[in-house]
Amino acid sequence: MSALGPSLRRRALLLGGAAAVVGGGTAAALAVRDGDPEVRPVAVAPVGAETVPFHGVHQPGIDTLPAQAHAVFLGLDLNPGSGPAEVGRLMRLLSDDAARLMSGRAPLAAEDQELAVLPSRLTVTFGFGAGLFDAIGRAGDCPAVVRELPAFPADRLDPRWSGGDLLLQVCSDDPVPLAYAVRRLVRDARSMTSVRWVQRGFNPARGPEPAAVTPRNLFGQRDGTANPASGSPELAESVWVRDGPSWFVGGSVLVLRRIRMDLDTWDDFGRVGKEMALARRLDTGAPVTGGGEFDEVDPRVVDERGMPMVAASAHVVRAKARTPAERMLRRGYSYDDGPTPDGAPDAGQLFAAYQADAATAFVPVQGRLAESDVMNLWVTHVGSAAFVIPPGCADGEFVGRALLGT
Amino acid sequence: MLVSARPLRGPLLVITTACVIGIAGCAGGDPSPAAAPSAAAPSAAAASPAVSAPAVTVADPWVKTAESGMTAAFGTFSTTGSTPVTVLSAQTSASSRTELHEVVVGDDGAMTMRPKGDGFVIEPGAPHVLAPGGDHIMIMDLASPIRPGDQIDVTLSLSDGSTTRFSALAKETSGGEENYDDGAGSMHMSGGQGG
Ligand code: HEM
Ligand SMILES: [Cu+2]
Numbered sequence: 165m166s167a168l169g170p171s172l173r174r175r176a177l178l179l180g181g182a183a184a185v186v187g188g189g190t191a192a193a194l195a196v197r198d199g200d201p202e203v204r205p206v207a208v209a210p211v212g213a214e215t216v217p218f219h220g221v222h223q224p225g226i227d228t229l230p231a232q233a234h235a236v237f238l239g240l241d242l243n244p245g246s247g248p249a250e251v252g253r254l255m256r257l258l259s260d261d262a263a264r265l266m267s268g269r270a271p272l273a274a275e276d277q278e279l280a281v282l283p284s285r286l287t288v289t290f291g292f293g294a295g296l297f298d299a300i301g302r303a304g305d306c307p308a309v310v311r312e313l314p315a316f317p318a319d320r321l322d323p324r325w326s327g328g329d330l331l332l333q334v335c336s337d338d339p340v341p342l343a344y345a346v347r348r349l350v351r352d353a354r355s356m357t358s359v360r361w362v363q364r365g366f367n368p369a370r371g372p373e374p375a376a377v378t379p380r381n382l383f384g385q386r387d388g389t390a391n392p393a394s395g396s397p398e399l400a401e402s403v404w405v406r407d408g409p410s411w412f413v414g415g416s417v418l419v420l421r422r423i424r425m426d427l428d429t430w431d432d433f434g435r436v437g438k439e440m441a442l443a444r445r446l447d448t449g450a451p452v453t454g455g456g457e458f459d460e461v462d463p464r465v466v467d468e469r470g471m472p473m474v475a476a477s478a479h480v481v482r483a484k485a486r487t488p489a490e491r492m493l494r495r496g497y498s499y500d501d502g503p504t505p506d507g508a509p510d511a512g513q514l515f516a517a518y519q520a521d522a523a524t525a526f527v528p529v530q531g532r533l534a535e536s537d538v539m540n541l542w543v544t545h546v547g548s549a550a551f552v553i554p555p556g557c558a559d560g561e562f563v564g565r566a567l568l569g570t
Numbered sequence: 571m572l573v574s575a576r577p578l579r580g581p582l583l584v585i586t587t588a589c590v591i592g593i594a595g596c597a598g599g600d601p602s603p604a605a606a607p608s609a610a611a612p613s614a615a616a617a618s619p620a621v622s623a624p625a626v627t628v629a630d631p632w633v634k635t636a637e638s639g640m641t642a643a644f645g646t647f648s649t650t651g652s653t654p655v656t657v658l659s660a661q662t663s664a665s666s667r668t669e670l671h672e673v674v675v676g677d678d679g680a681m682t683m684r685p686k687g688d689g690f691v692i693e694p695g696a697p698h699v700l701a702p703g704g705d706h707i708m709i710m711d712l713a714s715p716i717r718p719g720d721q722i723d724v725t726l727s728l729s730d731g732s733t734t735r736f737s738a739l740a741k742e743t744s745g746g747e748e749n750y751d752d753g754a755g756s757m758h759m760s761g762g763q764g765g
Contacts, residue, residue, distance in 0.1 A: 252719070253717060253718060253719025253720060254718075254719055255719075256719045256721070256739070257718055257719040257739070257741070260739055271741075272630055272632040272739060272741050273632055273634075273644075273702075273741040273742075273743045273745070275701075351742075352718065352741065352742070355718055355742060356718065356719075
């Protein structure tokens with residue numbers, strides 16, 4: 165991939181240019197110029213009808229890559245007094261809704277077929293917080309790291325973005341079916357839960373760049389380069405629970421951190437410094453020491469004067485997994501809730517990391533970053549939540565049934 | 571009223587097969603209700619090749635939540651056979667009193683539901699949709715509340731002597747709140763149900 169990268173990318177840019185022209189309304193003109201070797205209309209695939217299966221060994225929305233362009237994360241709290249019966253009814257309802265919505269059908273009792281028919285890779289992923297384990301009388305089964313992540317020195321956590329008994333991560337390439345799905349899911353959940361928080365995120369739209377290109381975050385960085393590839397053994401080992409109780413095997417653990425990014429000071433920092441902070445280039449995502457995007461940053465490289473070219477506290481140097489157990493899948497989304505009344509940005513990243521065990525992955529890695537990471541100049545963790553992601557369910561079942569034992 | 575008084579014709583012998591069909595019918599992944607019969611047929615054949623498939627399959631069954639009183643069950647009924655089949659009556663796990671209802675517009679323009687005397691006729695190739703505002707299975711004298719996410723077992727008795735059983739998922743909706751004219755004065759269908 166990295167060897168082909170630049171030429172492919174140039175080609176993609178050219179194609180992207182053509183697509184923009186088509187979008188500008190000159191499609192007809194382009195279509196008749198079929199003898200022109202330089203300009204070819206881009207065949208835009210009808211992505212709206214694309215679906216992701218709900219049923220399976222694993223829940224969808226994790227190894228659904230590239231991540232969809234839009235996401236809504238919802239933290240719900242169970243009504244006081246909820247027990248296993250209520251949670252069972254809730255998960256049966258929501259699983260049925262999710263399966264229908266993801267396949268392009270309206271939920272039962274809804275007739276809005278036109279809002280559901282183009283799900284655009286809609287996925288619904290459920291996570292169980294400590295409060296849900298407590299409610300069903302299984303407090304001891306909640307992993308300690310999910311119950312309480314350690315406090316990190318630079319945390320500025322706001323309860324408004326933290327915690328939650330039940331997580332819904334709903335993703336789609338199209339915000340309209342996404343909004344419909346979220347609304348119907350919440351409508352079915354609201355007699356049994358209250359909404360603790362909702363966080364909306366986005367990635368680059370689907371289409372402007374080829375699907376395999378790493379998305380950019382609001383710093384302009386290619387973010388996700390070092391992630392394990394979809395369907396790879398590395399992803400399976402990093403993300404899915406393999407040893408544990410049967411209700412957990414095939415599941416995962418999600419750590420969701422709302423991380424504010426100080427875009428004003430980032431803007432004015434200067435390009436060289438920005439690239440040093442990460443140790444990767446802004447344009448290509450390649451290591452500052454050379455090579456292509458998918459080459460690793462080598463912190464030992466020195467310049468002609470013998471000075472290290474990579475800062476020891478650069479983000480990727482600090483973040484890189486030092487043992488296999490530290491690996492994770494980062495599946496984050498940008499958020500932009502600004503500007504504030506005085507014109508300041510209110511933006512950042514909904515950092516969403518999936519791993520088999522957050523105690524061996526997120527915790528030590530974030531421990532290193534909190535201790536020293538140049539990017540801490542601009543990033544502040546303002547929200548935090550962790551969830552057990554139960555395994556996927558079969559047709560006719562619902563997510564979490566094995567844990568509930570019903 | 572006549573309909574609900576009619577005795578069940580089929581013995582409960584066929585329930586095992588009916589169950590398989592009921593589940594396959596409701597879990598079909600195809601958005602088109604018309605495709606449900608073909609999706610259900612192979613699994614029925616595989617499960618018990620010696621017994622002929624029940625004449626009616628049910629897709630997307632659900633029941634409206636209610637605290638007490640009465641409520642209704644819905645779904646899409648199709649027949650796998652080549653001749654029409656009539657749903658004569660229904661029984662549910664939620665109460666001992668169930669009627670088959672249709673909705674008509676009364677002289678005053680109000681939607682009123684009433685028992686459908688001849689039952690629901692399912693023509694081959696023409697799925698019969700039960701939905702709020704239209705035909706439905708009326709569940710009366712609820713024994714206990716039907717809460718969101720509950721599952722209610724429904725057994726249909728058919729004109730060919732067989733029965734079909736399926737499980738309906740309980741969902742909250744404000745749709746289908748017709749008046750009920752059972753000949754003995756009107757009542758409101760939604761009973762004590764909350765929002
Ligand atoms: C707003 C906050 C953050 C931003 C903008 C950010 C951005 C980036 C970027 C641009 C890269 C390089 C490309 C890539 O491999 O994806 C990267 C790498 C990485 N980041 Fe972050 N990151 C943030 C927070 C975090 C946090 C909280 C963690 C984990 C605790 C983390 C873990 C990692 C890891 C494991 C890598 C890959 C390192 C490697 O193996 O090369 N990041 N991040
Ligand atoms: Cu009725």
